[in-house]
Amino acid sequence: MQILTENPNRDYPLGYFAELFKCAKSSVSEDIKLIRSAMDTAGYGYVETTSGSKGGVRYVPYISDERALQVLTKIKTMLEEPDRQIGGDILYTSDIMFSPELSRGAAEIFAKHFASTEADFVITVEAKGISVAGFTAEMLHLPLVVIRRETLVSDGPTLSINFFSGSNDRFQKMSLSKRAVKPGTRAIIIDDYMHGGGSIKGIEDMLYEFGARSAGVGVVIAAGKEWLEESSDRYPLIYMNESPDGIRFEINPRI
Amino acid sequence: MQILTENPNRDYPLGYFAELFKCAKSSVSEDIKLIRSAMDTAGYGYVETTSGSKGGVRYVPYISDERALQVLTKIKTMLEEPDRQIGGDILYTSDIMFSPELSRGAAEIFAKHFASTEADFVITVEAKGISVAGFTAEMLHLPLVVIRRETLVSDGPTLSINFFSGSNDRFQKMSLSKRAVKPGTRAIIIDDYMHGGGSIKGIEDMLYEFGARSAGVGVVIAAGKEWLEESSDRYPLIYMNESPDGIRFEINPRI
Numbered sequence: 001m002q003i004l005t006e007n008p009n010r011d012y013p014l015g016y017f018a019e020l021f022k023c024a025k026s027s028v029s030e031d032i033k034l035i036r037s038a039m040d041t042a043g044y045g046y047v048e049t050t051s052g053s054k055g056g057v058r059y060v061p062y063i064s065d066e067r068a069l070q071v072l073t074k075i076k077t078m079l080e081e082p083d084r085q086i087g088g089d090i091l092y093t094s095d096i097m098f099s100p101e102l103s104r105g106a107a108e109i110f111a112k113h114f115a116s117t118e119a120d121f122v123i124t125v126e127a128k129g130i131s132v133a134g135f136t137a138e139m140l141h142l143p144l145v146v147i148r149r150e151t152l153v154s155d156g157p158t159l160s161i162n163f164f165s166g167s168n169d170r171f172q173k174m175s176l177s178k179r180a181v182k183p184g185t186r187a188i189i190i191d192d193y194m195h196g197g198g199s200i201k202g203i204e205d206m207l208y209e210f211g212a213r214s215a216g217v218g219v220v221i222a223a224g225k226e227w228l229e230e231s232s233d234r235y236p237l238i239y240m241n242e243s244p245d246g247i248r249f250e251i252n253p254r255i
Numbered sequence: 256m257q258i259l260t261e262n263p264n265r266d267y268p269l270g271y272f273a274e275l276f277k278c279a280k281s282s283v284s285e286d287i288k289l290i291r292s293a294m295d296t297a298g299y300g301y302v303e304t305t306s307g308s309k310g311g312v313r314y315v316p317y318i319s320d321e322r323a324l325q326v327l328t329k330i331k332t333m334l335e336e337p338d339r340q341i342g343g344d345i346l347y348t349s350d351i352m353f354s355p356e357l358s359r360g361a362a363e364i365f366a367k368h369f370a371s372t373e374a375d376f377v378i379t380v381e382a383k384g385i386s387v388a389g390f391t392a393e394m395l396h397l398p399l400v401v402i403r404r405e406t407l408v409s410d411g412p413t414l415s416i417n418f419f420s421g422s423n424d425r426f427q428k429m430s431l432s433k434r435a436v437k438p439g440t441r442a443i444i445i446d447d448y449m450h451g452g453g454s455i456k457g458i459e460d461m462l463y464e465f466g467a468r469s470a471g472v473g474v475v476i477a478a479g480k481e482w483l484e485e486s487s488d489r490y491p492l493i494y495m496n497e498s499p500d501g502i503r504f505e506i507n508p509r510i
Binding site: 001002003005006007020021038039041042044045086090091092093094095098099100101103104126127128130131134135137138141143144145146148149150152153154155156168177179180193 | 256258275276293296297299300341345346347349350353355356358381382383389390393396398399401407409411434448
């Protein structure tokens, strides 16, 4: 079960486990049945099996609505802490975004939502989205590509674009190694925070320059509800809205 | 088992599982025994239990020497691919460092090595070490702190230091939010690449400025063997050495 859950969306033949545990395939098969029913009860995902002589098994991560709400409520409560506001609508979120527990929880929600997109990789821009994007990539069994804000020597030849960052209120640069993305591929874009959509637009432009395209966009916090209505493949977890009483957070009611 | 392995080093009372699966604590206890023996066979970690009325259970990740060598051999083989060299001793490693499978593997080796340090958090500097550091933090059930190369508005007041980067052959800046680290704490430093040790020294200086200190240093690739001999709490996974025949990689024989 651990091998399956640490390697989501990857097929394992029953023979693999039979050899590992030195037992008959039929016993493995019985155990898989037990695991499957335990999983159904716990709400952490499910186990898919294919029968026949080449019979195999894979774990598909799945977060129950109840657990998704638990995770998002915890993030929302932390966002509402009064000393998080640095000034205006700027919030300190590094501890939330790099918390293994919370970033994994957010990633499970993204992985469930984007499970059927058949994307080729997950892409983000450094730095606060890397943890969520990394867990999402792991759960979908896809590679992770990280766009940089500053070019590093070790990237080799890079492609750079400029984009307008709403959260920093100025133009910024993003760069990606020429060898990081192949033409004709599709990416799930994951980011921690969206304010105006400049950096998401930047990532989409970057994909276009590589001959690749977006298969969907997931952000943890979206400032402004209008963003949602633009397109159905955009999936924010928590909305942040300014009101006369201050900043308000709302969990995306679609989750 | 999934709940345990996705929440390493965290205690769960047996009653938690009894309630979740609606069964007696004694059945949970029997199942835990089964899980423990399966774990021992598979070499993925072990399950610790405490008995008595407050009896609980926790999963401690543990990578067997055999699996550690498998992961490191895979990374070494990829590093040896001829088109990875960008010029001189600069290598393209983003795909390796952000591969969920390989970065998790490297993290398992670090988590095992640093399990007894009783550190308070894991720290890295953006960007290529974030995935390995994130998995290490998750497995040790610690928060992750990420030092930035560029100050972000959302960090609020930051503390910055300059360090000499051997891999980029120039002085660079790193910044960390004033609220990210508490005085008196201890950190495990994780980085993807060490060349001359400037950035590790920078992280150590940064910790010092916060009144915190290092509990150990893990790097995936260390250029130059002399680094190892400096101190026993420094733990590189793969050495990179220049020789007249080109660059050579060697798995740390201590692993």
